Amino acid sequence: MNNIEIERKFLVIGDFKSQATSHTTICQGYLVADAKRTVRIRLRDTKGYITIKGESSADGLQRFEWEKEIEANEAKQLFKLCLPGSLEKVRWIVEFDGHTFEVDEFGGENEGLIMAEVELNSANEKVNLPSWISKEVTGDKRYYNSYLSQNPYKNWKDK
Numbered sequence: 001m002n003n004i005e006i007e008r009k010f011l012v013i014g015d016f017k018s019q020a021t022s023h024t025t026i027c028q029g030y031l032v033a034d035a036k037r038t039v040r041i042r043l044r045d046t047k048g049y050i051t052i053k054g055e056s057s058a059d060g061l062q063r064f065e066w067e068k069e070i071e072a073n074e075a076k077q078l079f080k081l082c083l084p085g086s087l088e089k090v091r092w093i094v095e096f097d098g099h100t101f102e103v104d105e106f107g108g109e110n111e112g113l114i115m116a117e118v119e120l121n122s123a124n125e126k127v128n129l130p131s132w133i134s135k136e137v138t139g140d141k142r143y144y145n146s147y148l149s150q151n152p153y154k155n156w157k158d159k
Helices: 072-078 145-150
Strands: 005-014 022-034 036-043 046-055 063-069 085-098 097-104 115-119 132-138
Touching: 022 046, 022 072, 022 145, 036 072, 036 145, 046 072, 063 072
Parallel strands: none
Antiparallel strands: 005 063, 005 115, 005 132, 022 036, 022 085, 036 046, 046 063, 085 097, 097 115
């Protein structure tokens, strides 16, 4: 069982929606959100999920991730136990040059933030970037969803 997630994160500017093949609405909250581990509850359209993530590597590229689908009603019940601060976003799926980019357009307290993630098979895998990709933020803990749930983008002074 290999549950190591390898991904890079980027800020997004420009038109990506015209290249998207699908999108979904996500609401998520955290039962645990600290530097060593997170336990996330997610409602993605009509499906629920519980996800456990470990501490990120020093460069922010890799971390343990385990996810299990749960009933939507179970997710809704678990939201009641989550820490204050939840995330709302629309996730757009964009295929580009052999890679899948998940572009999150945040709403609510994080409105204005658009971020793309691309999962890799290895830490040194090369990936070509679409024109709408801006600054890389891999490893910048401010852009972790668990951080955003507690420190919303709208409150940042140095965006």
